[in-house]
Amino acid sequence: MDKHSETKSKEDLGYLFNVEILIRNETNAKALQSLLQVLNQGEDIIDYKINSGIELGEIIESLLTEKKKSIISKSYKRLTNAESEKKAPEPKKTTSPFEQFAGSEEFQQWIKRHIADNRLVRLLVNRNGERISIPCRILNFLAETSTINVYHVDEKQVYTFNLNEIIEFSEK
Template identity: 55%
Template structure:
């Protein structure tokens, strides 16, 4: 019978799943101490830290508070618009002598005329604030396109709506005269 010596045996690695509590003043210092311990041993081949790292918490909290601030501002604008209804149009704006900001065309739809009201702007701002998914039916260059998107911005002065196409992951800008329909 042949005896096997210790040099003939293969070295094997074993995987352990452990939780280690490190005493230190901060999470970053505790992580540093743990990494030094793990890296100082030649017997530890590899390791993975799955949890416990709390680095970047300040950045995360600042981003969250900034996002919440933007949402609160949007809700405030929406609520102010709802409590203060827009004044009705005067006779001067309905006269044929009033300058038109955009020439009338057969493709012109109700969105442009509706956009002149505060109600429409408040309605669009609700979609923006809620980050709602909507479907736009757009007539661009004679082609009708249905776009699942989120409204990013609406400029009432230029009648321009900026949207994020959720399938293509791209941003598009449309003039309201190009938009045929908007559905939730």
Template identity: 45%
Template sequence: MKRQHSKNKTAYLFNVDILVEGETNAVALEKLLNVLNGGNFPDYRIVSGLEMGTLIANMRESAAEFRPIPVKVAAGNAAPPSGGTQAAKTKTDADQSRDPNGDPSINERIRRCIEAKRLIRLSVNKGYGIRLSIPCRILNFDETAQLLTVYHVDEKQVYAFNLYEIDEFSE
């Protein structure tokens, strides 16, 4: 706990862990931000967040079901040396994640924006003629549900959009 002095008030800095329940990570994060924004705190910082529950247990159980799939090498390509198999596999994965024009896939672009915490602008079509242009940072991307959770930097709100609602993605 650090003490900071101001005019008549003394400010204290606390490190806390808060468990927030919600249907999704985005909903739980939105609940937390609403509480923090409504609490008249001069400043706060959310350092990290993780999903609690049975996710790890489910992943361990499903890991036993996975089996390696043999990859056939094309007749024109020679088999890579045993030391280079990992590099060859990484290159193949990178090639598959690109579209025919050579650009990275949208999933890869989203992952890079999350890692770099890059400020982007999304053009979103909510339907019924409602279009939004949002300066934001991507917080989370659920590839299975195709759900993108973003933090609107102007409104200081968290929004969740389905990937099909996003018309444009500007970095």
């Protein structure tokens, strides 16, 4: 019995703490990146979960509102022009199915859900001619610049990609 109690006292134990941390920085994204760097440098930190404080996505909300207004006005103009002028259909631009999907309202809603739910996704990215598969969580998406910020769950780093670098999104 003595050996069993000695072994138990020598084992490493883990303790769970629930804390709130205030970080001063220029933006929420930079503050989040600072927090992640601090947490990743801690040798005794086994795992962590950020439950709140990620205030990214406000830009997405405003962009979605503007996009909806733009789509409605373009649709209205298109309908009035189609009625007044009948012309031959224009040849369609050749774009990949992903690029067509990425510009859609459905894609933006998908991104928004994944950001809000902090869902895990896998990105297949072509960066500098090299294909990289990244398990990540989406932090932010800027439609105006077609950029996406993701948190790489294995490397515990934040990356920014242009949509034209992304080959495929898949849900985990």
